[in-house]
Amino acid sequence: MAADKPTKRKRKSPGTAADVGGAFLRQRSDPRKERRFENSSSVGAVLTMVGGSLAALALGAGVFGQWFRGDGTTPHPYALHLLGAGVAFAIAILLFGQWGSLPVRVGDAGVAVERGTEVERLGWHDVQGVLLGGGALTFRGAGMSIVIPLRSQPEAAARALAEARTRIPARVKEIDEKALPAPSDAAGQVLSLEPPQIAGLRCKSSDKLISFERDARLCGRCGELYHKDDVPRRCVTCDAPLLG
Ligand SMILES: [Zn+2]
Structure with a gap:
C-alpha cells in the first residue's frame, strides 16, 4: 500500500457518510x-478416449468374429470373449472415464x-x-x-x-x-x-432500485448488493461487518 495515502481502518469517526466502511464493504469498481x-486431468480425458476406442475395437472384432465371418458357420473361438471384454470395457469407460x-x-x-x-x-x-x-x-x-x-x-x-x-x-x-x-x-x-452489472437491481436491505453505478456497494465476502445510503452494519446475507 502506498505510504502517502491515508489508510482506512475498520473504525471510522462517527457521523461520516456511509461511504467507506468496514472490512468487507466494496465499491462496484473495486478489483x-x-x-x-x-x-x-487432460491425461484422464485422453485415456478415456483411447479406452473408448479400444472398447469399440474389441466390440467390433467380437461382433465380426461371432456373426460375420464369411468363411464358415462356426464363430471364432475368441469372439465371445472379445465381445464380453468389449462390453465390460465400454461400461467401465462410461462409468469411470473422465469425459472432458x-x-x-x-x-x-x-x-x-x-x-x-x-x-x-x-x-x-x-x-x-x-x-x-x-x-x-x-x-x-x-x-x-x-x-x-x-x-x-x-x-x-x-x-x-x-x-x-x-x-x-x-x-x-x-x-x-x-x-x-x-x-x-x-x-x-x-x-x-469485470465490475458487476448492477443495472435494474435492488438494494438487499432497502429494496431501493440502484439507478446509478456509483450508488452501488457490494459485500466483499458474499457479493450482496446495497444502495450506498442503505448499507447495513452487517451484511444481511452473510453477516460480514460492512460498517466499521
Ligand atoms: Zn455478505
Whole structure:
C-alpha cells in the first residue's frame, strides 16, 4: 500500500457518510478476482478416449468374429470373449472415464461454469444450498445450479468449498470435505473480474432500485448488493461487518 495515502481502518469517526466502511464493504469498481480451472486431468480425458476406442475395437472384432465371418458357420473361438471384454470395457469407460468437463471458475463473483463463450454464474449471495455427493459438489440457486465434478475438477471443488466455508459458512455447515483435496494456491489461473452489472437491481436491505453505478456497494465476502445510503452494519446475507 502506498505510504502517502491515508489508510482506512475498520473504525471510522462517527457521523461520516456511509461511504467507506468496514472490512468487507466494496465499491462496484473495486478489483475482484477469480480462479479458472480447466479439466484438471487432460491425461484422464485422453485415456478415456483411447479406452473408448479400444472398447469399440474389441466390440467390433467380437461382433465380426461371432456373426460375420464369411468363411464358415462356426464363430471364432475368441469372439465371445472379445465381445464380453468389449462390453465390460465400454461400461467401465462410461462409468469411470473422465469425459472432458467444462472449465470452472471460483472467486469473488461466486462459482461459475463456462459453456462455450457463456459463463454461467451463481453469486455466493444467491447460493441456497450446497451438496457434496454423487461425485460432484453442487451449488444450488434459484432456478440454476453449478455442478463441479469431483473426478475431473477436484482442485476447483476444493477451492469452491473452502471459499464457501469463509463466505457463506451457514450454507456449508453440514458438509464434510474429507473427500476433497486441500485447496492449493498453485491450482487454477487467476483472472481479474469485470465490475458487476448492477443495472435494474435492488438494494438487499432497502429494496431501493440502484439507478446509478456509483450508488452501488457490494459485500466483499458474499457479493450482496446495497444502495450506498442503505448499507447495513452487517451484511444481511452473510453477516460480514460492512460498517466499521
Ligand atoms: Zn455478505
